[in-house]
Amino acid sequence: MMQVLPTLLSVEKSSRLPVYLQVANQLMTLIRNGTLQSGYRLLSTRQLALMLKVHRRTVVQAYDELLAQGWLESHTGNGTFVAKNLPEIEPVGKVNGQKSPSNLKKAGFHFDEPDYLNRSVLKAGTRLHLDDGFPDSRLAPLEDLSRAYRSQLLHGNPYVRLGYGDTKGSFWLRDELSAYLNETRGLKTTAENILIVRGVIMGIHLTTAGLLKAGDYVAVDSPGWFGANMNFVRVGAKILEVPVDEYGMDVDALEKICMKQPIRLVYVTSHHHYPTTVALRADRRINLMKLAEKYGFIVFEDDYDYDFHYLSKPLLPLAGADPTGMVLYCGSFTKTISPAFRVGYLVGAEDVISYLARFRRIIDRQGDQMLENAIAELFKTGVLQRHLRKSVRVYKQRRDTFCELLKTHLNDYVNFQVPDGGMAVWTRFDPAIDLKAVAARALQKDLYFSDGSLSKLPLQLHNGVRLGFASSNQSELEESVEIIRALI
Structure with missing residues (x-):
């Protein structure tokens, strides 16, 4: 030896x-x-x-x-x-250099891998992309954000600014957000009605973990977002699917379900339904809130891209017409700035927000207080508001360009409606087209778009995918559509 x-x-x-x-x-x-x-x-x-x-x-x-x-x-x-007090250990491999311990690839203990976790992670990689509906980070006010972030790092009491903060998030950001949401969405909030989270998915997770238990019934859109549903499945809730048509969730169908089972929570994307982008019609909004009061269920309103609406003014959220505190309203800055900045907000009655803030400590003591304060500064100085106005103009132009390209070059192969808002076009390809094969071949040409495999769609919506237009400029959209046209 x-x-x-x-x-x-x-x-x-x-x-x-x-x-x-x-x-x-x-x-x-x-x-x-x-x-x-x-x-x-x-x-x-x-x-x-x-x-x-x-x-x-x-x-x-x-x-x-x-x-x-x-x-x-x-x-x-x-x-x-x-040391002689160490237990005897069976040697691993050989000591003559012929074999060395391998890197750890498998755990030495057993664990289950639930099927609902088998969901691909979307990552940037290709030069061209008709994604799920992401913003163009090239438009983001990064220089302003950088200056604001640097200011937060260097100025003020270091013990306070670099120490532990409120589990609800930066009070400054919550206060600025409250004013912004009240002005733009017709809400009636204070800072105490807001919990800062790391995106909508964290808001869903906290709500699910803190307010649901095994056996609870949860009603969701069909088709809907698998990312939300996997949280409901995780706690053992029973998912009931409510059909969606051109006017959003079928609230009459929901009422029939309520007559049979005690619904604990209804998850809805009321403004731009995911994935089809349709808006929940006004009469259905009123009836949904009446049902919530009558049957006592929580309404989780996922408003993932409210600010990006191109047809007159956007419909006000359900949370704006909620005098009894039945709605939890959730949004994020993912679409406003960039997916890299994980800052979102959950809005609700003060008591439930305080409870979920305490619950949040189990998984995350607090968010990025520097980033939260930097975003608050951009609100206060009007930078974000100006950025949103500019982005809406740009994305509207890109929506119009993209829809015209689809109509001109793919009219015989796709069916779609021009969306009133959002960052993607719900596009149904001809059933005869092998969408998986086309998407795979497009990847070889440095173009990504969904092959539809992640969405469990009803038969009548087969071969439907979201094609995001916002993150691509005109020339990139033209090239992307030309690649698809050539492939099919």
Whole structure:
């Protein structure tokens, strides 16, 4: 072993990690995996230093580190040994250099992997993209945000600004948001009605974990968003699907369900339904709120892209006509700025917001207070409001361009309605087209769009996908449509 040991150790003098720690860590690993057994006598510091071609003091430091941690023990005049109180460990692999321990790929314990977690993660990668409806980050006010973030880092009381904050989120941002939501959405809130979250999905998770229990009935849009449904399934809730037509959720069908089962929560994307982008008609909005009061269920209103509406003024949220506190209203800055900035908001009655803020501490003590304050500054100075006005103009133009391209070049192959708002066009391809094959071939040409496999669509909506237009400029949209036209 004395002859083999130096071959199992190596030092990299250019590494940022001090050489003595490199030696100590490698010796610790050899002890942990059983290569060096309890009671083994190590080389003297002089011998090991000569073999590794390092200063003797370096090896002394390494041994001292392991002595302090209890891995080694020193016997004066006799040498340094692997501690005798360590349990005997079966050696891993061979010590002659023929086999080394492999990287960990499988856990040593059993765990279940529920099917509902098998959902692909969308990541930026291709040059061209007709995505799920993402913003164009090239338009984001990044310089203003950078200056505001730097200001938050450098100015003010460091103990306060860099310490723990309110679990509800930055009071400044909640206060600015309250004023903004009241003005633009007809809400009647204060800062105490708002919980800052890391996007809509966190708002759904907190609501689900804090307000639902196994066996509760949850009514959802059909088709709907799998990302929300997987949270309901996780807590053991029973999902009841409510059909969606050209006027949004069928509230009459929901009422029939309410007559049979006690509904705990209704999840709805009322403004721009996901995935079809249709708006919930005014009479259905009124009836939905009447049902909530009558049957006592929570309405979770996911308003993921309210600010981007192109036909007159957008419909006001359900939360704006909720005198009895039945609605939890959720949105985010994902579409306003960029998906990279994980800041959203959950709005509701003060008592439930306080409860969910306490619940939030289980998974996340608080959000990014620097970023939250920076966004608050952009609200206060009007930067975000100006950015939104500019973005709406740009995205409307891109919507018109994209829809004209679909009509001109793909009219024989697709069916769609020009959306009143949002960042994507709900597009149904001819049933004869193999959408998975076309999407796969498009990827080879550096174009991404959904192949429809993530959406469990009713038969009548087969081959329907969301084609996002907002994140691409005119030339990129033209090139993307031309690629699809060539492929089909």
